[in-house]
Amino acid sequence: MxxxxxxxxxxxxxxxxxxxxxxxxKTLRGDLPDEIQDLEDEIVGLETRVEKHKTAIDNKKEEISNRQNAIKESKALIEKYEQQQNNVRNNREYDALTKEVELQNLEIQISEKRIRQYQGDIEQINESLEKATEIVNERQKDLDVNKSELTSLETESMEQEEKLMKKRDRAYKTVxxxxxxxxxxxxxxxxxxxxxxxxxxxxxxxxxxxxxxxxxxxxxxxxxxxxxxxxxxxxxxxxxxxxxxxxxxxxxxxxxxx
Ligand SMILES: [Zn+2]
The missing domain is CATH 1.10.287.1490 (Helix Hairpins)
Known part of the structure; x- marks a missing residue:
């Protein structure tokens, strides 16, 4: 009917x-759920930044180790050339080897300069990394506080809310x-x-x-x-x-x- x-x-x-x-x-919970969501989003963003910094540092370290290997190779070559200079047959051969030694010394200087640059870069990135990590920790603390606050509010009202939800289902069906x-x-x-x-x-x-x-x-x-x-x-x-x-x-x- x-x-x-x-x-x-x-x-x-x-x-x-x-x-x-x-x-x-829900009003009792105020802005807590929104604040929690915002904090979680922010932490995800910050953690991505931390990861980026870590990767950048790893890359720089690898560059440094490559350069260090290059220096070792250059030094080995210099030693070899200097040995060869003891057995040259003429001045032209001697001078050619001297040129090679100079070239390798130049390579070593370039590598050393690069290594210093990379080390400076790493220091800078480390600073940003520390800052980001610090902020992550702060936000995480805020998040924990908010979450436990919300949990206690929810626990308090859970029973009441469940009852109301059941009542609501019944009321909704009559409309x-x-x-x-x-x-x-x-x-x-x-x-x-x-x-x-x-x-x-x-x-x-x-x-x-x-x-x-x-x-x-x-x-x-x-x-x-x-x-x-x-x-x-x-x-x-x-x-x-x-x-x-x-x-x-x-x-x-x-x-x-x-
Ligand atoms: Zn109206």
Whole structure:
């Protein structure tokens, strides 16, 4: 049997109440989940940087060792050439070997210069590496603190939340699919998580935009589902309670009872 509009609205209101309770639990956690996500992202980025620095250092070290080997080879060649100079047959041969020795000495100088450069590079990279590592450690500490804080908050509210989620599942099933979809869409867009509101003091309870009298009357009659013209939230009811008038009405009711 098709539900009446009043019944549909009631089901929506129940769902909204449960969701608002769940929202309140999440509000308690504040920005913690976002902060944790940000920290985790930052740490991943920093760790990538640390790895890059380490690889760069390894590369420089390999270059140094290559240069050191080249120096050894040059020194061996120089020794060989100097030996050969003892057995030359003429000056031309001697001079040629002297040139070769000079060339190798030049090679050694170039390699030594490069090694000094690489060592300077390594020192610089090491500094960046230490800084990055330090920041990683700091962020990791922050992350641990936030995580344990969130865990304790979650543990506190877990039972309550589970109960509410079950209640929510049941409440959600009582809302017809088309309305449930609209509800979820409106709620997703609403900053305060309210998709179903009452009209309070002639204004939308969600966006506080004034609702014209005819529209209020339509909401009151519950013949069809009415939404706020300004924000699209679903109107469940019209609250006629005026806070200032509350005591007055109570006394008049008492008087009427007498
Ligand atoms: Zn509104």
């Amino acid at each position: 098709e539900k009446t509009v009043a019944e549909k609205l009631e089901a929506l209101q129940k769902l909204q109440a449960i969701d608002s309770e769940l929202d309140a639990i 017809e699919t088309r309305l449930a979809t609209a509800y979820s869409r409106i709620r997703g867009n609403a900053r305060n998580g309210l998709a179903v509101v009452n009209i309070k003091r002639h204004a939308c309870g969600g966006c506080f935009h004034t609702v014209p009298p005819q529209r209020q009357a339509d909401v009151n009659s519950k013949k069809k589902i009415i939404v706020c013209e300004n924000c699209g939230r679903i109107f469940a009811d019209v609250e006629i309670v005026e806070v200032v008038e509350k005591p007055k009405r109570r006394t008049s009711r008492k008087k009427a009872a007498k």
